[in-house]
Amino acid sequence: MEPKVRSDIVKAPRKQSSKSTAVVAMEMENEMQQRSPLSSKDRPAGHFRNTAYMINKSRPHFDAAHAAGLMAVQGRSTTGRAFSLGTGPIDDRPEIIDFVRCSYLGLDNHPVIVAGAVDAIEAHQSLHWSCARTRLNFDLLAELEASLSEMFCARVIAFSSVMLANLGGLPLLASGGLTGGTKPLVVFDRLAHISLAFHKPVVADETRMETIAHNDIDALERLCREHPVVAYVCDGVYSMGGNAPVKELRQLQERYGLFLYIDDAHGISLFGDQGEGFARSQFPQVLGDRTIIVASLAKGFGASGGMVMLGTADHENLFRRYSIPYAFSVAPNLAAVGAALGSCKIHRSEELGERQRRLVQRIRAFDSGVATAEQGNPFPIRMIAIGSETKAIAIAKELLDAGFYTSVTFFPTVAQGRAGIRVCITADHEDGDIKRLCDCILQGIPNATAKPPMSPALL
Numbered sequence: 001m002e003p004k005v006r007s008d009i010v011k012a013p014r015k016q017s018s019k020s021t022a023v024v025a026m027e028m029e030n031e032m033q034q035r036s037p038l039s040s041k042d043r044p045a046g047h048f049r050n051t052a053y054m055i056n057k058s059r060p061h062f063d064a065a066h067a068a069g070l071m072a073v074q075g076r077s078t079t080g081r082a083f084s085l086g087t088g089p090i091d092d093r094p095e096i097i098d099f100v101r102c103s104y105l106g107l108d109n110h111p112v113i114v115a116g117a118v119d120a121i122e123a124h125q126s127l128h129w130s131c132a133r134t135r136l137n138f139d140l141l142a143e144l145e146a147s148l149s150e151m152f153c154a155r156v157i158a159f160s161s162v163m164l165a166n167l168g169g170l171p172l173l174a175s176g177g178l179t180g181g182t183k184p185l186v187v188f189d190r191l192a193h194i195s196l197a198f199h200k201p202v203v204a205d206e207t208r209m210e211t212i213a214h215n216d217i218d219a220l221e222r223l224c225r226e227h228p229v230v231a232y233v234c235d236g237v238y239s240m241g242g243n244a245p246v247k248e249l250r251q252l253q254e255r256y257g258l259f260l261y262i263d264d265a266h267g268i269s270l271f272g273d274q275g276e277g278f279a280r281s282q283f284p285q286v287l288g289d290r291t292i293i294v295a296s297l298a299k300g301f302g303a304s305g306g307m308v309m310l311g312t313a314d315h316e317n318l319f320r321r322y323s324i325p326y327a328f329s330v331a332p333n334l335a336a337v338g339a340a341l342g343s344c345k346i347h348r349s350e351e352l353g354e355r356q357r358r359l360v361q362r363i364r365a366f367d368s369g370v371a372t373a374e375q376g377n378p379f380p381i382r383m384i385a386i387g388s389e390t391k392a393i394a395i396a397k398e399l400l401d402a403g404f405y406t407s408v409t410f411f412p413t414v415a416q417g418r419a420g421i422r423v424c425i426t427a428d429h430e431d432g433d434i435k436r437l438c439d440c441i442l443q444g445i446p447n448a449t450a451k452p453p454m455s456p457a458l459l
């Protein structure tokens with residue numbers, strides 16, 4: 001692999017138009033720091049979380065979204081991005097096009113991936129071994145990690161989800177084990193995904209922790225000047241739109257030795273000759289001892305699970321011995337391992353590039369119809385800003401009635417009063433589906449018309 005720094009990736013926006021769970025959590029965190037009582041002699045209670053507040057505030061919207069048939073939906077995939085809605089006999093069910101699944105390259109129904117899962121289970125006559133990975137592992141899992149390591153030019157360890165990979169990684173980061181024995185100041189981007197932000201209390205129990213504004217490179221640089229060892233935790237591609245300014249982060253790394261922990265769950269597979277992804281493709285061939293990239297084996301990759309890309313044998317040993325889910329949670333099961341091995345085959349073939357190019361074209365098709373804050377960026381996530389939760393739910397219901405399932409987003413996923421609809425575009429959406437979705441969105445939100453319309457030559 002020859003990881004390349006992509007010059008065609010848009011410059012990271014410094015501002016985020018909608019606040020995510022993490023923003024709200026930070027606001028609550030700041031507020032609570034000022035008025036939190038002490039639960040014991042010297043430890044503040046309610047410092048990081050207020051689940052009761054979150055439940056109380058969001059309950060009416062969850063209730064409304066459930067009543068509208070927008071949440072906890074069941075279905076079975078049929079062809080392309082279509083699925084049969086509901087349960088029971090397939091022929092009696094309406095067929096819906098979904099813009100919810102994050103299978104951006106359309107790989108989740110790919111026959112090679114499905115066959116990989118079936119073959120792995122048949123080879124082992126088993127789905128799962130109930131034992132710690134520190135003891136016994138499937139041979140196919142070793143094969144998968146070797147294949148991923150070669151493709152992404154790193155030491156790759158697979159986990160059964162990205163959430164678990166982060167649960168394993170962040171305590172190690174806080175311990176100083178990944179930074180030569182010195183505990184770093186761990187700095188979180190305020191929009192870092194909940195699977196990262198959730199671990200703030202654990203990190204803060206081991207070392208100093210700060211949360212800074214989204215993509216605030218100046219604040220990060222100030223901290224780098226003031227502290228001998230700083231580690232920054234962020235998403236590569238943000239699930240609610242936008243991306244990390246990887247180029248600027250790398251400059252801080254070169255200047256100050258900044259340690260980077262980037263969760264690129266949504267960026268994997270979409271960029272790079274072998275799908276190394278948004279973040280990995282912007283680092284040199286040798287990842288080194290100052291970078292960890294976490295990514296998904298689901299989403300763009302099309303299988304199931306998560307992975308960490310590490311740069312040194314020492315980091316690998318630490319993860320394989322001390323990252324908690326490596327020992328004490330389920331290893332990727334054989335269906336996941338076999339599916340991921342199938343996906344590796346696709347990633348090593350010309351089909352990957354074809355799918356990447358098709359995705360670019362589909363994103364442009366959407367952008368030519370509907371204006372969003374993400375318009376023109378190369379990522380497949382588009383957020384239709386609406387504001388009122390009630391209105392967002394009503395519009396998402398109209399889209400569902402028209403045959404399109406989208407994700408209505410409201411607090412705690414985004415800030416209160418900033419509800420919207422998330423559209424995940426994939427390479428397997430038909431142009432006609434995208435056009436019809438755009439028309440339906442514009443019926444509900446006429447001022448979302450894309451301006452100026454993109455030149456057909458660009459499509």
Ligand SMILES: Cc1ncc(COP(=O)(O)O)c(C=O)c1O
Pocket residue numbers: 160161162163164193195235237238239263264265266296298305306
């Ligand atoms: C940045 C990021 N990390 C992690 C996750 C969770 O991944 P998983 O479902 O594999 O735990 C998500 C969301 O799906 C995400 O957006």
